[in-house]
Amino acid sequence: MSEKIRKRFIAGATCPKCQAMDTLMLYMQNNIEHVECVSCGHKQSQPQDQVKAATRSSESVIGVFKP
Template sequence: MAVQKRFIAGAVCPRCAEMDKIRAWEQSGIRYRDCVNCDFFEQAPIEEETAAELETRVNREREEQRRNAIQTVRILDPGSR
């Protein structure tokens, strides 16, 4: 099975500084990048992204609504067992 290599639009090679010459692909849990203009090659393990949600106006308002929500209270009769 051939791995599909894709060019990264606007990427600049860190070695030769040419734009639009970097290709990227993934294989067996490893992310690869190389340059078609020079001998630049890089590999890195693919890590799970567990970044926390950025605070925005929308999720801040949801949190405020949750805190201000009216909750029903059920009064228990201590004599009824």
């Protein structure tokens, strides 16, 4: 039996392709966030690699506090 995917609309969001407002829906599938426009069908996703790559490389941990 397939798992039901819960989709929800993003209020006030504008589609980057067709510029329609309030037509973007957000859903999670295989731990990846997907956004889809119901007007034109434009899709975007953000895989985990992009999230990890967005961390700042200039920061480092000096030490870990152990109480």
